Amino acid sequence: MSLSGRPGHFGSRFHNRLYALLGLDYVYKAFTTTDLAGAIGGIRALGIRGCAVSMPFKEAVIPLLDALDPSAQAIKSVNTIVNDDGRLTGFNTDYVAVRRLLTEHAVDPATPCLLRGSGGMAKAVVAALRDGGFRNGTILARNTQAGAALAERYGYAFATDLDGRTAPLLVNVTPIGMDGPDADALAFPLDAVAACAIAFDVVALPARTPFLVAAERAGKSCITGHAVLVLQGLEQFIRYTGVTPTPEQVADAAAYART
Missing domain, CATH: 3.40.50.720 (NAD(P)-binding Rossmann-like Domain)
Structure with missing residues (x-):
């Protein structure tokens, strides 16, 4: 899933295309919220595997997490959350x-x-x-x-x-x-x-x-910024699933997400 002030469609289409190409039983949905603490609690309680985080939540989410990866710790900004059995770790895949x-x-x-x-x-x-x-x-x-x-x-x-x-x-x-x-x-x-x-x-x-x-x-x-968008999405995908797509699959998903 993703949390954003203004949800877009690229992430959903990119991740869901890769899930389909690889036959993985995942689904990616985009949300916005006015209750960030409640949303993060829901990730933990419902066992949601991961969450992308966009503005305006990248810094506000930090106190709600259990740990920060060095990529997020270095800049005090989170754009990815990974849920390992209820333990939430923040990453920054833009970095x-x-x-x-x-x-x-x-x-x-x-x-x-x-x-x-x-x-x-x-x-x-x-x-x-x-x-x-x-x-x-x-x-x-x-x-x-x-x-x-x-x-x-x-x-x-x-x-x-x-x-x-x-x-x-x-x-x-x-x-x-x-x-x-x-x-x-x-x-x-x-x-x-x-x-x-x-x-x-x-x-x-x-x-x-x-x-x-x-x-x-x-x-x-x-x-290009598009290259940043695709690479950071790929990093998220790998952290969520433990699966590394082929370059051809990534290119397919990126092209699909642009349409």
């Missing part, structure tokens, strides 16, 4: 997915990065970068308190506006470019995109944001 993608794309940890955003997902991305050895970073955020605190925690610089800044690795962790009112906006201006080497956008819908389209046209290496 795991970002670290894996940086490795898969062979991004050199010596690469300076400029990250835009300071919300819950930004915490996971910054922690993954820092733990992956990325020491030279700047956080750009309009929220001075949150941005400065995040930068200080991980030893990064902080700025409230771009002021001509760029870096070889640009990372967008804001809703800019997401389907909705900011769908046509660029997370970074074209001159910054032209000067970078790698563009990383955690926005999953659409998979090709204006920022990534501009980067592709400029011949830059790109990492």
Whole structure:
């Protein structure tokens, strides 16, 4: 199951497709709630195997759990709960997915990065970068308190506006470019995109944001939010079931979930 302030359909379709492909007797359902403690108690009492957690519950759920995996402990944010005979452990598979993608794309940890955003997902991305050895970073955020605190925690610089800044690795962790009112906006201006080497956008819908389209046209290496979404969902699936799907099954489920 999943708990979210605004439930979507990708997770349900992705997980249920994999259950069908693998012949597993599981079902994944999305819910919202105004009683978080009651919902978590229900997971424990009913023996629900696992639960994805989205905003605004990622931090509020922590006191209701029995333990935190290092992936969640590092950033005090949970996006996955696993129930082992009534013992609930919180994980953060966003963190795991970002670290894996940086490795898969062979991004050199010596690469300076400029990250835009300071919300819950930004915490996971910054922690993954820092733990992956990325020491030279700047956080750009309009929220001075949150941005400065995040930068200080991980030893990064902080700025409230771009002021001509760029870096070889640009990372967008804001809703800019997401389907909705900011769908046509660029997370970074074209001159910054032209000067970078790698563009990383955690926005999953659409998979090709204006920022990534501009980067592709400029011949830059790109990492998509859709890839983060699929990998973090795969990590959840493995933790819930103990089964690792084939790459072909994952690709099938991801394509199915997009429709």
